[in-house]
Amino acid sequence: MLREVRDSDTVEVLIAELLPANSPRLAQVDEHIQVLSEADTELPPILVHRNTLRVIDGMHRLRAAQRRGATSIYVRYFDGDEREAFVMSVRLNSAHGLPLTLADRKNAALRIINYHPEWSDRAIAALVGISDKTVGAIRRREGDNLPQPAARIGRDNETYPLSSMQGRLRASELFRQNPNATTREVARLAQISATTAKDVRNRLLRGEDPVPPKQRENRGAAAGEAPVRTGGPARRPPTIALSRLRTDPSLRFSESGRTLLRWLEALGSDPDEWVSIADSVPSHCAPAVAEMARQRSEDWRSFALALDRRVQATS
Structure with missing residues (x-):
């Protein structure tokens, strides 16, 4: 269900060629950018969508590099479509670095539901880092705006009918x-x-x-049937x-x-099975078998009444 980031060579790319991330974050955190820009160590390479050159993971590192006056940055490439790129962005941002806020996570869940309505609430919840009940509430709020698949894909990649x-x-x-x-x-x-x-x-x-x-x-x-209600259990x-x-x-x-x-x-x-057996009874034997069935039904009724009396006597 989730595409993996394959090991790829780190290459140096001009920052001017890169597009800003389609990130689950609703806003960048300037304080975090400042901390990264003042760090003495070299920052890890960022992850970039190969087809569009859009940043998937590492916008804070990119902004920090710009503050340092850099015009290029080391990147690793991700191969996949734009929806897969966003899912990967959510996955990586949820797993390391600056934690996503609750609002970020809910926003990410909403977008993934729209991208992948066939994914189960639990699968999306595990990816984003919120409860499956919250995902379900977001899905219900979207209502008719979403496609209605006949089945959903769970965390185990198995397909389950709704x-x-x-x-x-x-x-x-x-x-x-x-x-x-x-x-x-x-x-x-x-x-x-x-x-x-x-x-x-x-x-x-x-x-x-x-x-x-x-x-x-x-x-x-x-x-098209009304539920049948009876007076008894x-x-x-x-x-x-x-x-x-x-x-x-x-x-x-x-x-x-x-x-x-x-x-x-x-x-x-x-x-x-009884209907099938009845169909297989030879016609000349049917009257005798029917009589035996009626007798047995009376015997069964007597047996049931005896059990009922026993239950009533002990209750």
Whole structure:
């Protein structure tokens, strides 16, 4: 994501040929220039954009050299476009020399957001030296003035979709298939951040939907559907409840618990799988299978009622 400064030969260039920096600094600091101009040691070479001869890093050193009466200065060249040159300027000014003020950093963040709207808030924050929340606030303030990419590039150079809903659903399926998978493994396969993968795992362990309520509502709104409200508690998808039960030590480490898990796994197919199975049942067998399903549904209802009564008795 960030171009590196390659080692290049130091060359002497006439100061009159150089253009002033497109710097993240809102103003130069005269006191710092004076200190540099009075220094006994030779100042390090400045960094210059080769294509435009515009200073990238070292404007204070350049002004100090002019105060000394110099007409030339040693430079190193940077190869890249002007946007990359500005990002490099921010990177170098944030890392050494006279620190950038908070106003400088916010100004730099705003310009980088406009140059690279696809970069994540955390990536920009790490580069500029402010919090990702501040970057997010700047981005929201710009609003419709910015392009709206479908994904963003994180600090790890990985691309993440802005809506993590599909990634969360994929991660929940991966955790269901392999409860011992690490969050980093799942994050890589589902193309979500490790933080999001960890949140998905924690939600599954609590028996919750892997997608937060707000994202689920947005999903319904995007499809032209109103969120469904019911009088009773929200039902957990069977695969999520089963994932939680699989990790319960009282079930995993007892014979009766393992028997229950095997039984539930055999019956816990997704609705789409049941539809597929129904389609594959021979027509002449369908009435008998349907009757068995109805009987089993009654058995399940009785089983659920027995469990409910047990919970009520102990609460």
